[in-house]
Each structure stands twice: as structure tokens, then as C-alpha cells.
Amino acid sequence: MSKGSCIVVTGASRGIGAAIAQVLATAGYEIGCLSRSGALPALHGSGDDGSDGIDGADELATRVQGRLHAVAMDVTDRTSWEAALAALQAKGLKIAGLVNNAGLHLEGRSTEIDLDHWQTVINTNATSVLLGCQSVYPHLVQNRGGLIVNIGSFFDKLGVKRNLAYCASKAAVGAITRCLAVEWAGQDIRVLDVAPGYIETDLNADAMRSGPLRAYLEKRIPSGRPGTALDVANLVGALYSSGAGFMSGETLYIDGAQGIAH
Ligand SMILES: NC(=O)c1ccc[n+]([C@@H]2O[C@H](COP(=O)([O-])OP(=O)(O)OC[C@H]3O[C@@H](n4cnc5c(N)ncnc54)[C@H](OP(=O)(O)O)[C@@H]3O)[C@@H](O)[C@H]2O)c1
Numbered sequence: 001m002s003k004g005s006c007i008v009v010t011g012a013s014r015g016i017g018a019a020i021a022q023v024l025a026t027a028g029y030e031i032g033c034l035s036r037s038g039a040l041p042a043l044h045g046s047g048d049d050g051s052d053g054i055d056g057a058d059e060l061a062t063r064v065q066g067r068l069h070a071v072a073m074d075v076t077d078r079t080s081w082e083a084a085l086a087a088l089q090a091k092g093l094k095i096a097g098l099v100n101n102a103g104l105h106l107e108g109r110s111t112e113i114d115l116d117h118w119q120t121v122i123n124t125n126a127t128s129v130l131l132g133c134q135s136v137y138p139h140l141v142q143n144r145g146g147l148i149v150n151i152g153s154f155f156d157k158l159g160v161k162r163n164l165a166y167c168a169s170k171a172a173v174g175a176i177t178r179c180l181a182v183e184w185a186g187q188d189i190r191v192l193d194v195a196p197g198y199i200e201t202d203l204n205a206d207a208m209r210s211g212p213l214r215a216y217l218e219k220r221i222p223s224g225r226p227g228t229a230l231d232v233a234n235l236v237g238a239l240y241s242s243g244a245g246f247m248s249g250e251t252l253y254i255d256g257a258q259g260i261a262h
Helices: 015-026 058-066 078-090 115-142 164-187 205-209 212-220 229-241
Strands: 006-010 030-035 068-072 095-100 146-151 189-196 251-254
Touching: 006 015, 006 078, 006 115, 015 030, 015 058, 015 095, 015 229, 030 078, 058 068, 068 078, 078 095, 078 115, 095 115, 115 146, 115 164, 115 189, 146 164, 146 229, 164 189, 189 229, 205 212, 229 251
Parallel strands: 006 030, 006 095, 030 068, 095 146, 146 189, 189 251
Antiparallel strands: none
């Protein structure tokens, strides 16, 4: 995929999506930053030597910022998808990739959750992935191929109390990924599922840095810490930059080995 082409990232206003948008923009791609609010992601340093972040490099920061194109939309609505992609095209952007990252997490006892809970989680986390993939498909065919990365969760293979709808929605993301990878391989379109474990973001940082959740995570995650949004973003960035063109349909877990630990 040539640098300068546009990768659409949903849920790019904050959290993991904002980090993905930053990493891909730093790599030279134009980014369609889709979210309900239409807010531009706040840019952070890389946290290491700054080589893949933007610390201390005003010129690079300005260039990266200039590659971010925010659009307010709703990933659960087909018409909204059409309007968002049309808005990006109207800017002269060529859509060549998609990261379906937008999602939400609701909890509730399985005896008590109502249809509204179920439909909200399934629509936001799974139906949105189908709509996003269908919406970018003609663009990717026109470009003679492309890469779609769906953001799932390691809860897709776990039984988690009070998380029935969330677990089902992320299992659906894995299934959608496999089906589309097979159906669209002939068009040179690859589809992958990146499935994170516990990831520290601005929203949950307090709970993950101290208190009972932190103690639980230190005990349960073999690597001894939750992941960062940049951990996930760097994996997504590597998938777009690698020449691993034979890999498709797989779910790639990034969870500090928690999901396979005994
Ligand atoms: N954080 C974790 O520990 C973790 C672990 C495993 C998997 N994941 C998955 O990773 C993804 C990102 O998680 P996160 O923690 O970064 O989430 P987050 O901080 O809550 O951000 C969610 C993003 O999705 C957008 N969004 C939500 N509903 C939307 C809708 N209907 N239409 C358009 N945009 C919508 C939000 O937009 P607004 O800003 O406009 O509200 C926001 O940009 C999710 O799919 C989540 O399930 C997260």
C-alpha cells in the first residue's frame, strides 16, 4: 500500500484508536479519523526514544497532524458510513485500508441484561465491523486490494462473568474476519483480527495503575502489566508495513500471554 493513501480508523478520537491513527500517520499514511464526536486524536510521544513518536520534532508533528482527517459519524449506521467515506473522498483521499477499532464495553449479569444491552454491544462492536468492511470494499477493489484490521479482544475465547454480550460481539469479530478473508482473497483483500488483552488507556488508567484491578492484573498477566495503546498501535502499524501478504483471516492476540496462561 503506497504511503499517502488513506487508511480509515474508527474510534480514532481517543484510546487505542487514537494511538493507531498516530502510528499510521507517522508512517506516512493519510488517516480518516472516524468517531461519534469527530474529535481529532490528541498526539502523544512514543514513550521510548521518540523515534516512532513525535516528541521534540515540531516539523514531524505538524506533518503528522496534517495527515489526520476527522469525520463525525456513527459506525452502526450504513448511511453514516457512506457519508463519512464520501467526505474523505471529497478531500481527494484514496481509501486503501480500514481499521475497525470503535467499540464499547458494557457489563451485566446474564440473568438481567435486556435486549437493549445486547443490541447496543452487538451493533457497536460487531455489526459496525460488517458495515465498515462492506463500505470500504468497492474502494479496495478499485485499488486492486488492501488490508482491513479489525480490533477484537481476547475475551473472544474466554468465558467471562457479566460479559456475555461483549464476549459474543468479539467472537463475532473473529468470525467476520475469517469469512471475509476467504471471500475476498481473490480480490487481494486481506482481513486480520488484532485481539488485545487488558490495555491501559486514558479512560481506565487510574483503575489499572493502582487498587484491586492492578493487583489482579499483576497476578494474572504473565508479563506482569497491562498493555498500552501504543503496544496495539505498533502491531497494527507493523501489519500495514510488513510484506506478509500471505497472512489473512487470523486472530492475533496481544495480551501479555494472559489468554494462554494456566
Ligand atoms: N481498552 C482495553 O482494555 C481493550 C481490550 C481489548 C479490546 N479492546 C477494544 O479496542 C477498541 C478500542 O477500545 P478503547 O479502550 O480504546 O475504547 P475507548 O477509549 O472507549 O474509545 C472508543 C472509541 O470508539 C468510538 N465509538 C464508540 N461508539 C461509536 C459509534 N457508534 N460510532 C463511532 N464511533 C464510536 C468513540 O468515539 P467518541 O470519542 O466520539 O465517543 C471512541 O473514539 C474497542 O473495540 C475495544 O473493545 C479494548
